[in-house]
Amino acid sequence: MVTQLSARHTRIVTHLLIACIAILAAAAPIMPAHADPADINAAARGVVRVVIVGDDGDEVYAVSHGSGFAVSPERIITNAHVVQEAVDDPSLSIGIVPADGENAVYGRLISVSPRNDLALIETTSPLNLPPLSIASGNGADSGPVVSVGYPMNVDRAQGLNMEDIFHSTPPVKSTGFLSGRRPSRDFDTLLHTAPIARGNSGGPLLDECGRVIGVNSFGAESGGADAEFFFAVSTRELLPFLRANDVSPKTNGLACRSLADLNQEERQRAQREQMMAQQKANQAEAALAHRRDEIRRTVNYTLISEREDGMAIALLLLIIALGGGGYAVLSHREGKRRAVAIAGGITILSVVGAMISWISRPDFSSAQDRVERVLRAEMEAEEDTGVIPAGDTAQQVTKQCTLDVSRSRITGSANDSLDFKWNDNGCVNERTQYGLSNGEWSRVFVPSSEAAVTISRFDPQSGKYSMDRYLLGRDDLAKAREARGDYQTPECGGLDAAREVGASQDRVISLLPDQPNERLVYSCTDKSE
Template sequence: MTLIARILAALTLIFAIPASAEQQDVAATVRSVVRVVLIASNGNDSYFVGHGSGFAVAPDKVLTNAHVVELLRTEPNLSLGIIPSEGKKSYGGKVIAFSPGNDLALIQLTSGNLPVSSFFAGAVTDGQHVTAIGYPGVVDRAQGLSLSEMIAPVSPVKTSGNVSTGRSSHSFDTLLHTAPMAQGNSGGPLVDDCGRVLGVNSFGSQGESDADAEFGFAVSNREIGSFLRQASVQFQRTTVPCRSIAELDALEAQRAQDELEKQDAQDAALRAQRDQAMQNARQEAQQDIISGRENAIAVAAVLLAFGVLAVGAAGLFHTQGKTKTRNQAGAVGAVLLLGAGAAFFLRPSFSGIDDRIALPANMTEAAVGDGATYDGVGDNLCRIDESRSRITVSDTQDVPIRWTEKGCANGSAQYIEDNEGWTRILVPANDATISINRFDPKTGGFRTDRYLADATTMDKARALRAKFGAGQCTRDPEQLTKQAQSQAEIRAVLPSQPNERLVYRCTKGALPPAQ
């Protein structure tokens, strides 16, 4: 690679790193954030008591602050409502775990399911950019929301700030940050630039004057992890550093360039070896021809000498009147002379030198530029390559693929061959995630781009999937055309970039038995 190309590649990587949270990732996290409301009833009328925020840690479980739901323990006439950020439904709930020592509470939904948040289990760095998500009451009051509006799905408020490490509360482990909060933010998540939860916003500082800056404290993931494990909740988490899709694209472009340069270097080395082998083989063939010519001339000389002697003897026998002996000697002489001529004229020619050159199979001209290829037909077990992936909410279990030449995977999923290779779009009925899977049977590369879509996008994608079918394995050209049309129309409703990119490297081998 030239110096200019390397400088441009470096600049691309620098400017690809996001300076703040990607709005698409924060919007995806918003799906799991809820308003937690307390409502009192006197039999005829209901009235609003208070509210906080929370987020789903399992499809039917919401995490919030203990102080948000504390009144439920002493006021039996209060009911608990869970208001999602989108859709048309609200849900009831009950507190199933309560820990005032670290201000955490767990709510079980009485019905329904919510998209789940993922936690970042790695180290939080000083000055790291963060976003607080929740339902501050000051915004509700400024909008003049009525009770009916406050218990209807509405998008939460997002505020940005930075982490200040080294300062924690004395009671339990917290993160200090500068993302603005207000009453009602309690229980909402504090997330990183990839939308992974770093903590649960719990309380803020109180300034002595209007000029004082405000700070927030979030219950750390160390406290949350212990609390959820004691409540027997399996939650999603990752330690993979946060990188943008643009950064991954730049890294992949650099990787492809490096592989191309490596292949070019290997081809150049192979050509040099081939040229040297060709030169050695030519010299060896030339030497063989020279030796063959010398041997042929020596044989011709010997035959000529014996032939002349035989002819001379025939002449001598003729003078002696020995006719029979003369004829025999003459015949032998003639044969020897003909053999001498044949040996001389049929000696190896230098024009046949190319026919004698033999190269090893790996040094033929066809071998140059033909790197080793992967044969994806059959059983493949694909393992995550975290260095090339962007992981936000998904697990990273191995992916088994039993592949056929016609693009059928695992006997049921039909992939469509297009300008990006073999692809398949998955639109599940329940999970609010759309995936584009790509498999390259020539390299053993498998990639999943996942879109954490909002409710509107999911409805559109599911309607299109219902229109065209689920994409079962087929060789019918008409069905393949319909599936290709289905994927094209689903792509059209997706955002420009995915929220996740999972890159796998596949190897050949027997697949594990089905569970």
């Protein structure tokens, strides 16, 4: 009874705690995602200075400049009015100066649309620029925004002349707020307060996740004073323009979410799962206690029956012994020796049998042992006793994974689903060895053609597959590539190979920032072949 009451009270407390957590989670205010400097900095590495270049035969000189941003590794968006001089004067060229440590190259004009002030340029030499993601969908008409570009007034304040702008320098970032969407000059624009000046034209207007929501174009006039409101060509104009010119940009229509929000949700999720696991354990414990009581009652009933049977047999044998003894006495008086021997033998056997039956009666102290044996047999019958084989014969299953948008922070584009073959020793698709470190399966990917490092992680127990992407600058990416080049990943080879990969990857991981720019979380289940 005490055990049943304790289990019942534990279940009640568990339910109350789960309810409290749910209420607190629902009542907690949803904080807006603040602009992450890492996201803005990552996007800024794809912003370029667009320079109109003249050549008098003796030297190359800058005529004017604006800004632009990459929509593919070698294609750049800017304003039509930034390149208009080069359109009107064939002797002028277009120069592209990247933000991050590369030489300037010439650009070739692909398309110009004066109606909505857009132009598309292609580099004539590879720059391998990191393309910016473009926010798709209707989007919000308010909220924080960031303008990125190369304002001339900043160049003048720094003492830079037109020749200096051929050298790579970081773009200027200015913050403000989106003030609404409105058509202007026959095309769709966004009104905002993130300051821009001459030279900013063609640069991106970013949301808090570093995604392009517009192309900065012009400012509102205010009687000769500095403009307080500014206009950007909206993505309603930008996306059709790109697609008309066979450019498939990275797009993202999801809400901007901060990693802090996701991490808080993951902590709450872990707490709920822990509470549910505790509740399940309490229920299992209560069921086990109930089953133990049932078995104990059955065992006690059986013991009583067995003891009574033993006593009854002993009594019967004693009666037989008395009868045999009496018959032996009578036979002795009558001189029947053979009858005496038979009766005496029966008497002795009956007495011995009665003693054995009495002594062999089950004791009540054995009841607990019987209960535990019955429980153990039932539990073993329910358990899956299959053993995971080791080495080359380890179990392999195909995992079907679905993107969990609620647990992800997607700043670019992502696959909605993916499949892969998982081996218990961490071999993926029969060729890629994952590393095992601190009980976690992971693989670090440092590409040679993309300014990003990706860490893929898989938890076979929960079925969670995640990819953290770190968008790095030129110097940090060079260090990561150098660290990655210091080791060779072994072929799939069991746990020894997994631990070797895990130890080798640690140096690359130690060079990465504390937080990724993007996190994709997938929920995986076994796929039937």
